[in-house]
Amino acid sequence: MSIKEIQEEIVDEFSMFEDWMQRYEYMIELGKSLPMIKEQYKTDDNIIKGCQSKVWVHAELEGDRLVFTADSDAIITKGIIAILIRAFSNQKPKDIIDADTSFIDEIGLKEHLSPTRANGLVSMIKQLKLYAVAYQTQLN
Amino acid sequence: MIQTVFDILSIRKDFPILNRKVNGYPLVYLDNAATSQTPQKVIDTIVDYYSNYNANIHRGVHTLSQEATDVYEQARQKIQKHFNAAKSQEIIFTSGTTHGINLVANGFTTLLEKGDEIIVSALEHHSNIVPWQMLCERTGAVLKVIPMNLEGKLVMEEYHKLLSNRTKLVFCNHVSNALGTINPIEKIITAAHNVGAAVLIDGAQAAPHIKADVQKLDVDFYVVSAHKMCGPTGVGMLYGKEEWLNKLPPYQGGGEMIAEVSFEKTTYADLPHKFEAGTPNICGGIAFGAALDYMNAIGFDAIAQYEHELLQYATQELLAIDGLRIYGDTKEKTAVISFNIEGLHPYDIGSILDKLGVAVRTGHHCAQPIMDFYKIPGTVRASFSFYNTKEEVDILVSSVRRAKTMLS
Numbered sequence: 391m392s393i394k395e396i397q398e399e400i401v402d403e404f405s406m407f408e409d410w411m412q413r414y415e416y417m418i419e420l421g422k423s424l425p426m427i428k429e430q431y432k433t434d435d436n437i438i439k440g441c442q443s444k445v446w447v448h449a450e451l452e453g454d455r456l457v458f459t460a461d462s463d464a465i466i467t468k469g470i471i472a473i474l475i476r477a478f479s480n481q482k483p484k485d486i487i488d489a490d491t492s493f494i495d496e497i498g499l500k501e502h503l504s505p506t507r508a509n510g511l512v513s514m515i516k517q518l519k520l521y522a523v524a525y526q527t528q529l530n
Numbered sequence: 531m532i533q534t535v536f537d538i539l540s541i542r543k544d545f546p547i548l549n550r551k552v553n554g555y556p557l558v559y560l561d562n563a564a565t566s567q568t569p570q571k572v573i574d575t576i577v578d579y580y581s582n583y584n585a586n587i588h589r590g591v592h593t594l595s596q597e598a599t600d601v602y603e604q605a606r607q608k609i610q611k612h613f614n615a616a617k618s619q620e621i622i623f624t625s626g627t628t629h630g631i632n633l634v635a636n637g638f639t640t641l642l643e644k645g646d647e648i649i650v651s652a653l654e655h656h657s658n659i660v661p662w663q664m665l666c667e668r669t670g671a672v673l674k675v676i677p678m679n680l681e682g683k684l685v686m687e688e689y690h691k692l693l694s695n696r697t698k699l700v701f702c703n704h705v706s707n708a709l710g711t712i713n714p715i716e717k718i719i720t721a722a723h724n725v726g727a728a729v730l731i732d733g734a735q736a737a738p739h740i741k742a743d744v745q746k747l748d749v750d751f752y753v754v755s756a757h758k759m760c761g762p763t764g765v766g767m768l769y770g771k772e773e774w775l776n777k778l779p780p781y782q783g784g785g786e787m788i789a790e791v792s793f794e795k796t797t798y799a800d801l802p803h804k805f806e807a808g809t810p811n812i813c814g815g816i817a818f819g820a821a822l823d824y825m826n827a828i829g830f831d832a833i834a835q836y837e838h839e840l841l842q843y844a845t846q847e848l849l850a851i852d853g854l855r856i857y858g859d860t861k862e863k864t865a866v867i868s869f870n871i872e873g874l875h876p877y878d879i880g881s882i883l884d885k886l887g888v889a890v891r892t893g894h895h896c897a898q899p900i901m902d903f904y905k906i907p908g909t910v911r912a913s914f915s916f917y918n919t920k921e922e923v924d925i926l927v928s929s930v931r932r933a934k935t936m937l938s
Contacts, residue, residue: 410553442877442893443907464875464877464878466877466878
């Protein structure tokens with residue numbers, strides 16, 4: 391599936407929820423299913439800055455696709471990163487770079503998008519895209 | 531349970547913001563240690579200033595300027611009276627606690643020599659650590675730290691060991707922002723004076739709860755922010771003993787702080803204007819005075835008694851939650867509860883509480899050394915004010931329980 395298709399699928403899932411409780415409970419569930427980063431990559435270098443909780447992200451190329459793994463010490467943050475990774479992992483770096491992120495608004499997580507928000511969703515998106523740029527350069 | 535020493539419902543009516551809803555729930559504001567809410571009387575004072583006598587002070591001959599000057603200087607006198615300073619010129623208006631600390635730290639640059647020692651406490655806010663580190667870098671002075679124990683108290687025996695004739699300055703907060711511990715500042719000040727060192731006390735967290743008497747304390751410098759005590763942001767006070775303020779050089783140059791200026795030489799104005807360069811936060815200073823009037827009308831004894839009862843009730847109810855640990859459990863503390871729940875991240879708890887309309891602070895509270903001491907990433911901090919209620923404590927507790935269920 392393309393990034394856009396996956397995003398639409400996520401938006402569909404979230405549209406079924408009636409209130410924030412259900413959305414958060416689902417995010418917490420998603421957090422538990424996050425593709426876990428290997429312990430060796432949980433280094434200070436891989437920590438995304440700007441988050442009140444710790445977030446580690448690792449990226450590696452498999453063929454022409456970029457695969458992300460991650461972890462966080464906070465469960466809601468894990469849920470947010472799980473949603474991002476589901477949308478962006480296993481995609482071509484070029485597509486990740488070009489991807490639109492407005493689906494975050496549509497699933498009711500807009501409040502997390504503010505750059506001053508302590509969970510640093512903006513920093514996470516930026517970091518995933520930076521990895522994509524780096525690997526795109528390598529592919530070229 | 532709580533013996534109401536004043537009419538809490540009528541007090542709550544003084545604070546318009548307490549009527550609002552957050553995420554569909556009534557606001558339960560428990561982030562008072564970060565900033566307090568503003569009573570209508572203070573809001574009215576701000577509106578009145580800009581509606582009726584907004585003007586620059588201390589130099590205009592016209593009526594508005596004189597009116598504004600009079601009210602601003604009255605505010606200084608209210609502050610002087612509140613903290614019982616001997617003279618009004620010992621009260622310097624600042625932009626807040628951080629400004630006051632930096633003003634003093636900067637002033638000591640010329641008074642310290644290499645090898646001199648500065649003592650800070652382990653319970654400090656970053657704003658009371660970094661300026662002194664910068665001062666040490668400038669002067670070659672050495673920074674020493676009074677350690678803390680698990681209860682969240684300073685280890686006074688270690689403090690006494692650190693003191694020597696090399697000690698020139700001691701800095702400590704009156705109340706810890708992260709834990710609420712009330713520090714034994716009287717003892718800290720006396721011991722420092724015995725070796726000839728000056729003492730600056732950061733009163734930011736104490737001022738909303740405890741009326742400090744700077745003469746009785748015999749403190750050399752005391753700093754506060756208005757916004758922690760029902761006033762606006764961007765204004766605060768530095769109290770300094772006159773002899774010290776005369777010794778310190780001006781912090782910033784500009785208008786207002788000069789006596790005479792020529793390109794060859796400038797002579798500085800007398801206290802307090804020497805430290806008040808430029809147009810000050812006139813409205814803020816006046817509103818600070820109004821905030822003190824408001825709090826004094828309620829009375830600090832009544833406030834302290836009421837908040838203590840809230841603290842005891844909240845402590846007891848929170849500790850009934852399985853796996854909840856409170857950091858800083860000394861008896862001498864203000865109404866601040868810093869806690870974690872085993873296995874849960876403070877950020878997660880804070881996010882759910884926000885969704886339920888409960889405002890708390892999460893994180894390291896600008897006091898990373900304390901978090902490092904407890905080996906935790908941060909805490910959830912609920913900090914109470916005299917306008918909070920027992921019912922709000924109940925909402926906090928049930929919300930924490932709900933967050934725990936969702937997150938576990």
